[in-house]
Amino acid sequence: xxxxxxxxxxxxxxxxxxxxxxxxxxxxxxxxxxxxxxxxxxxxxxxxxxxxxxxxxxxxxxxxxxxxxxxxxxxxxxxxxxxxxxxxxxxxxxxxxxxxxxxxxxxxxxxxxxxxxxxxxxxxxxxxxxxxxxxxxxxxxxxxxxxxxxxxxxxxxxxxxxxxxxxxxxxxxxxxxxxxxxxxxxxxxxxxxxxxxxxxxxxxxxxxxxxxxxxxxxxxxxxxxxxxxxxxxxxxxxxxxxxxxxxxxxxxxxxxx
Amino acid sequence: xxxxxxxxxxxxxxxxxxxxxxxxxxxxxxxxxxxxxxxxxxxxxxxxxxxxxxxxxxxxxxxxxxxxxxxxxxxxxxxxxxxxxxxxxxxxxxxxxxxxxxxxxxxxxxxxxxxxxxxxxxxxxxxxxxxxxxxxxxxxxxxxxxxxx
Numbered sequence: 001x002x003x004x005x006x007x008x009x010x011x012x013x014x015x016x017x018x019x020x021x022x023x024x025x026x027x028x029x030x031x032x033x034x035x036x037x038x039x040x041x042x043x044x045x046x047x048x049x050x051x052x053x054x055x056x057x058x059x060x061x062x063x064x065x066x067x068x069x070x071x072x073x074x075x076x077x078x079x080x081x082x083x084x085x086x087x088x089x090x091x092x093x094x095x096x097x098x099x100x101x102x103x104x105x106x107x108x109x110x111x112x113x114x115x116x117x118x119x120x121x122x123x124x125x126x127x128x129x130x131x132x133x134x135x136x137x138x139x140x141x142x143x144x145x146x147x148x149x150x151x152x153x154x155x156x157x158x159x160x161x162x163x164x165x166x167x168x169x170x171x172x173x174x175x176x177x178x179x180x181x182x183x184x185x186x187x188x189x190x191x192x193x194x195x196x197x198x199x200x201x202x203x204x205x206x207x208x209x210x211x212x213x214x215x216x217x218x219x220x221x222x223x224x225x226x227x228x229x230x231x232x233x234x235x236x237x238x239x240x241x242x243x244x245x246x247x248x249x250x251x252x253x254x255x256x257x
Numbered sequence: 258x259x260x261x262x263x264x265x266x267x268x269x270x271x272x273x274x275x276x277x278x279x280x281x282x283x284x285x286x287x288x289x290x291x292x293x294x295x296x297x298x299x300x301x302x303x304x305x306x307x308x309x310x311x312x313x314x315x316x317x318x319x320x321x322x323x324x325x326x327x328x329x330x331x332x333x334x335x336x337x338x339x340x341x342x343x344x345x346x347x348x349x350x351x352x353x354x355x356x357x358x359x360x361x362x363x364x365x366x367x368x369x370x371x372x373x374x375x376x377x378x379x380x381x382x383x384x385x386x387x388x389x390x391x392x393x394x395x396x397x398x399x400x401x402x403x404x405x406x
Contacts, residue, residue, distance in 0.1 A: 001262055001269075002314035009258060010337035011319045016366060019398040049319065049365030049398075050300065066260040070268050070299055093267035118396070121299035124368045127399075131375035131387055138382040 012046065012053045012063050020047040020115035025084055025102040026054065039081055040102070050121050052089075067099060074117040076109070085109035089116060269296065269303040269312045275359045278307060280330075280346030290346060300364050302333070316343065323360045329353045333360065372399060 027040040043064060044055040050070055053063040072091045077100060079086035084102035087109060091098070103109040273296040281293040281304060293313070294305040300319060303312040320336040329350050332342040347353040361367070376399065379387045388394040 001266065001312050003260060003265070004314075004316045004335065005258055007320065007335035007337050008260075008317050010335070011317065014320060014336070016320070017369075017397070019396075049369070051317075051319075063258045066258055068261055068265050068268065068301075071264065071271070091261070091264045091267065093264050096261070096263050096267075115397075118393070118398075121365060121368070124365060124372070124398075127388075127391070127393070128368055128372045128375065130391070131372060131379060134387050135375050135379050135382070138379055142382060 008051075008066065009063060012048065012051070012066075013061065016048065018046050018048050019119065020112065021045065022108060022112070023104065024054075024112070025079070025081070025086075027080070027100050045101075047115055047119060049124075050119050052116065052119070069116060069119045070121060072120075074113050076113065087113050087116075265301070265315060266311065268298055268301060269305075269315065270310075271298050273298055274363070275356065277347075277352065277356075279348075279356075282344040282346075284341040284343060295345065297359060297363055302360070302363075318360060318363045319366055321360075321364070323357050325353070325357065331357050331360075369398060 022045060023042055024045045025040045025042050027038075044058045044060060046053045046055065050068060052067040052069055054065045055063055067089060069089070071093070072089050075088050075090060077086045077088040077098075079100070079102045081102070085104070085106050085108065086100060086102035088098040088100050101112070103112055276294065276296040278292055279295045280290040281295065282288070282290050292307055294307050296303045296305070296312075300317060302316040302318055304314055304316075305312045316333065318333075322334050322336070322339065324332050324334065324342075326332050326344060329347045329352070330345060331347070331353055332344045334340070334342045345356070347356060376386070376388060379385070386394055388396075388399055393399060
C-alpha cells in the first residue's frame with residue numbers, strides 16, 4: 001500500500017503544534033519482527049495528532065518511523081533493560097507485534113502513556129462532539145433564560161452568530177486564495193459516527209454517555225442550531241405579539257362605546 | 258520512513274465516514290481516469306481497486322487543500338507541493354460537494370481548531386471551562402496557545 005510519504009514527512013517537520021515530544025528507547029519500529037532484547041536505541045519522538053514519529057535526533061530532518069495511533073491501546077510494560085520505564089502500544093490487528101518503548105523516568109512514562117492513549121482521531125472527534133453539545137445546551141438555556149425578555153435573547157443570539165470567527169481554514173492551514181473558506185464545523189459531518197466508537201479507550205468512554213445528542217443528531221451544526229433557537233424565539237415572539245394584540249383588541253373593545 | 262502498514266490496513270477495513278466509487282487520477286498519470294473505491298476513515302483517504310480488498314494507497318489528510326475542479330470533480334493537493342494533485346470525478350455535483358465538505362473536516366488539525374473554538378465559546382457563555390469538568394484541561398493538544406491564526 002502506498003502512502004503520501006512526502007506530504008507526511010512535510011507535516012512531521014512543519015511548525016504545526018506537537019502534542020508531545022521526548023527521547024524514548026525503542027527496540028525496533030513498525031515492521032520489526034524480532035523480540036525486543038538488549039539496550040535498544042534512543043530516539044527522539046514527536047507526537048502530532050494521531051501520528052507518532054521517531055527521529056534519529058532532535059534535529060533529525062527525516063522521520064525514521066511513523067506509527068498511526070488508531071485502534072490501539074497503551075499499557076505499562078516491562079523493559080528488557082533495568083531502570084527504564086517501559087510501555088507498549090498494542091494494536092488489535094492480525095499479526096502485529098506490540099511496540100515497546102521506554103522513558104527515562106516514571107513521570108515521562110506517565111505523560112507519554114496519557115498522551116498516546118488519547119491521541120486517536122476518534123477520541124478527538126468525541127471531545128469535539130461533546131463540546132458541540134455542551135455549547136448547544138448552554139445557548140439553549142441562555143435562550144430560555146431570556147425567553148421572557150425575548151428581545152434580549154434575540155439580540156444576544158444574533159451577536160453570537162459565529163460566522164466570523166473561523167475563516168480560511170482548510171485542513172489546518174489557511175488558504176488565502178480559497179474562494180470558498182470553510183466555515184464552522186457544521187452539518188456535513190459524515191454519517192459514519194459509528195467508526196469513532198471503534199477506537200474508544202479509557203477516558204473516551206466517560207464521554208460517550210453524554211456525547212450522544214440529547215435532542216436530535218441533526219441539531220449539532222451551527223446553522224441548524226441557529227434556526228432552531230431562532231424558532232424558539234420566533235415562537236415566543238409570536239405568543240408575545242398575539243398577547244399584545246389581544247390586549248390591544250381588548251382595550252379597543254373596552255374603549256368602544 | 259517505515260510505518261505501521263498492517264495497522265493502517267486494519268484501519269482501512271473500519272466503517273467509513275464516507276465511501277463511494279469515484280473516478281481517480283493520480284498526480285503523474287495524466288489523463289488516465291481509473292475507477293476506484295474511495296473510502297474516508299478518520300484522517301485517511303484510502304483508495305482501492307474495485308475488485309480488491311486491500312487498498313492501493315492511503316492519503317493522510319493533514320495540511321491538504323481540497324479544490325473544486327470542473328465537471329463534478331475535485332482535487333486534493335498537499336502543502337508541500339500544491340501542483341501535485343490527486344483528482345477525483347464524482348457522479349453528480351451534489352456528491353462532489355458532499356465529498357469536499359467531508360474532506361475539509363477530516364483532519365486532526367481541523368478537529369483541534371474546532372475544539373479550541375468550542376471551548377472558547379462555552380467559556381464565553383457559561384464562564385466555565387468545559388475541559389476542566391472532563392479532567393483534560395491541561396493537555397497540550399487542547400490549549401488555546403496551540404492555535405496559530
